[in-house]
Amino acid sequence: MRILTYIRQVLDAEESVRVANNTVALESSKLVMDTMDEYGVEEALRLRESGVEAEIIAIAVGPARMQEALRTALAMGADRAIHVETDTRLDAIALSKILAEIAQKEEATLIFSGGQQADWDSHALGAATAERLNWPQATWTSALELKGTTLTGKHDVDEGSETFTVELPAVITTQQGLNEPRYPTLPNIMKSKKKELRKESLDQFNITPKIKFAGAEIQVKARLNKILNGKDALAAAAELVALLRDEAKVIA
Amino acid sequence: MILIVVEHANGKVSKSTWEMVTVARELAQQQGSDTPVAALVLGSNVAAIATEVARAADQVLVADLPALAQYDPELWSAAVAQIAREGEASVILIGGSRSGREYSPRVAIKLDAPLLEDVISLKAIGGAITAQRYTFLARVTETIEATGPVAVVTIKPGIFNPATPRTESAEQFDVDLDLPASRLNITGKTAERNSRVSLTEADIVVSGGRGVGSAEGFTQYVEALADQLGAAVGATRAIVDAGWRAYSEQVGQTGKTVQPKLYIAVGISGAVQHLSGMNKSKTIVAINRDAEAPIFKISDYGIVGDVPQLLPAILAELKK
Numbered sequence: 001m002r003i004l005t006y007i008r009q010v011l012d013a014e015e016s017v018r019v020a021n022n023t024v025a026l027e028s029s030k031l032v033m034d035t036m037d038e039y040g041v042e043e044a045l046r047l048r049e050s051g052v053e054a055e056i057i058a059i060a061v062g063p064a065r066m067q068e069a070l071r072t073a074l075a076m077g078a079d080r081a082i083h084v085e086t087d088t089r090l091d092a093i094a095l096s097k098i099l100a101e102i103a104q105k106e107e108a109t110l111i112f113s114g115g116q117q118a119d120w121d122s123h124a125l126g127a128a129t130a131e132r133l134n135w136p137q138a139t140w141t142s143a144l145e146l147k148g149t150t151l152t153g154k155h156d157v158d159e160g161s162e163t164f165t166v167e168l169p170a171v172i173t174t175q176q177g178l179n180e181p182r183y184p185t186l187p188n189i190m191k192s193k194k195k196e197l198r199k200e201s202l203d204q205f206n207i208t209p210k211i212k213f214a215g216a217e218i219q220v221k222a223r224l225n226k227i228l229n230g231k232d233a234l235a236a237a238a239e240l241v242a243l244l245r246d247e248a249k250v251i252a
Numbered sequence: 253m254i255l256i257v258v259e260h261a262n263g264k265v266s267k268s269t270w271e272m273v274t275v276a277r278e279l280a281q282q283q284g285s286d287t288p289v290a291a292l293v294l295g296s297n298v299a300a301i302a303t304e305v306a307r308a309a310d311q312v313l314v315a316d317l318p319a320l321a322q323y324d325p326e327l328w329s330a331a332v333a334q335i336a337r338e339g340e341a342s343v344i345l346i347g348g349s350r351s352g353r354e355y356s357p358r359v360a361i362k363l364d365a366p367l368l369e370d371v372i373s374l375k376a377i378g379g380a381i382t383a384q385r386y387t388f389l390a391r392v393t394e395t396i397e398a399t400g401p402v403a404v405v406t407i408k409p410g411i412f413n414p415a416t417p418r419t420e421s422a423e424q425f426d427v428d429l430d431l432p433a434s435r436l437n438i439t440g441k442t443a444e445r446n447s448r449v450s451l452t453e454a455d456i457v458v459s460g461g462r463g464v465g466s467a468e469g470f471t472q473y474v475e476a477l478a479d480q481l482g483a484a485v486g487a488t489r490a491i492v493d494a495g496w497r498a499y500s501e502q503v504g505q506t507g508k509t510v511q512p513k514l515y516i517a518v519g520i521s522g523a524v525q526h527l528s529g530m531n532k533s534k535t536i537v538a539i540n541r542d543a544e545a546p547i548f549k550i551s552d553y554g555i556v557g558d559v560p561q562l563l564p565a566i567l568a569e570l571k572k
Contacts, residue, residue: 013524017391024392091396093360093367116505121387122369127325128357136435137325139354157323158350159261160500163440176489176506177499210366214382215395223536223552227543230557237565240537243553248535250456250514251481251570 036114075184096128329358459486463519522547
């Protein structure tokens with residue numbers, strides 16, 4: 001079988017965000033593979049290590065820098081990578097068309113994608129891709145097992161969690177708790193440099209995004225920052241409760 | 253027509269539905285006063301839900317079917333797309349819950365429409381829609397635009413004020429649906445414990461992190477304070493992973509997003525992933541041993557000190 005894992009390169013969570021010219025400026029910031037997507041790469045590797053014969057293809061859509069994230073996926077153990085290069089920012093509905101077409105061309109039967117993208121804060125890509133392919137989906141999975149063509153797992157829903165089974169082909173979105181992604185070892189990093197990283201142009205996918213990005217700003221709510229010293233616990237507690245009652249008026 | 257897909261749970265209309273009603277009424281005004289607002293109720297044995305939302309919309313469309321007893325993304329998206337098409341809806345409003353965010357992309361693709369996700373403001377004039385939403389782990393506010401005859405929109409919970417029910421009730425219509433078969437077979441469910449007020453609907457949230465020391469410490473300090481204040485309890489990912497608390501209480505990127513009037517962070521240092529789930533709270537209070545903890549930077553009030561000394565003192569003060 002063939003497994004696609006969609007990956008994004010995003011701002012490292014420890015980095016601060018900057019906005020310039022009405023858009024988020026990423027130059028000179030530390031960028032990493034979206035942790036949500038790492039779980040998908042790891043899960044694909046684990047499926048293969050459990051005895052499933054599988055070719056694992058990492059896919060990214062975006063500017064040239066995305067290749068670093070693809071190289072990370074190859075160093076983790078993916079077999080090859082496809083990079084659809086574009087500087088145009090695409091929303092999840094537009095992206096899903098690219099992912100679905102590649103899945104068809106590659107005759108993939110399982111697609112992994114992160115439950116939420118840490119740049120666009122979107123949950124939509126997995127479900128949108130499944131819809132385009134007319135496949136079922138399981139989102140926010142925290143456990144998975146494949147037997148033949150049946151995937152068994154657990155995922156989070158509105159009010160708790162559910163166990164499920166689903167027949168392949170299917171789209172799965174991943175999250176923290178599913179597994180512990182491995183770090184690439186030095187020999188694997190060396191090996192990954194010889195692996196195929198194919199570039200494709202965006203033109204062939206005929207994408208007409210329906211969403212236009214019109215501006216970005218960082219709205220920082222002004223906070224009072226009244227921080228008390230707690231050495232005298234009783235006095236600090238009394239002062240805090242008085243502030244919450246009389247100044248903030250948030251408790252009775 | 254503006255179509256609201258009613259969110260309901262345990263036989264009650266969810267607060268998120270009333271928030272969507274507010275958005276729908278504003279949109280109807282922007283689009284001309286003759287734009288009707290329709291509420292779509294999907295489920296099984298949902299007569300009481302339909303009666304309740306009849307005071308929210310101009311008409312109520314009800315699909316009360318055994319096949320809809322359980323939420324399924326493919327069934328829900330097929331139903332919503334069909335009703336939106338038949339009613340020539342211009343805007344389809346879906347709650348920004350886990351399920352809403354899961355089936356809304358399918359609706360957008362079925363209708364060949366843009367998807368505006370998790371919006372916090374929305375304007376629709378003519379065929380153009382402008383919205384705002386949070387991005388980059390809720391650290392940036394972005395403006396997006398879409399044009400076209402139809403738009404699918406998910407509404408971020410907790411942002412808009414819930415609408416007030418009208419005195420008169422709208423007419424209810426039963427609808428026929430052409431539903432696909434479900435392909436995701438649910439074999440078991442673990443429900444959230446619901447002894448307290450729900451995390452996403454609470455006015456006050458008290459959350460705990462590693463600084464509470466242990467699972468027992470969480471009960472002793474965080475739960476006791478929550479009970480005293482009638483608050484919901486929340487947890488960081490670290491202590492959920494450690495098994496101290498259930499996942500359903502997790503606040504942050506992979507858990508729930510909350511915007512209460514008061515958020516009290518007990519023993520939480522403030523990782524970006526946690527902050528993205530609570531940084532829009534109206535008033536934030538932090539209690540932490542480390543004066544350098546990032547949580548203090550976004551706090552209105554705080555105490556630098558030890559949780560085991562401070563929490564009993566705060567509780568005693570509140571009981572005075």
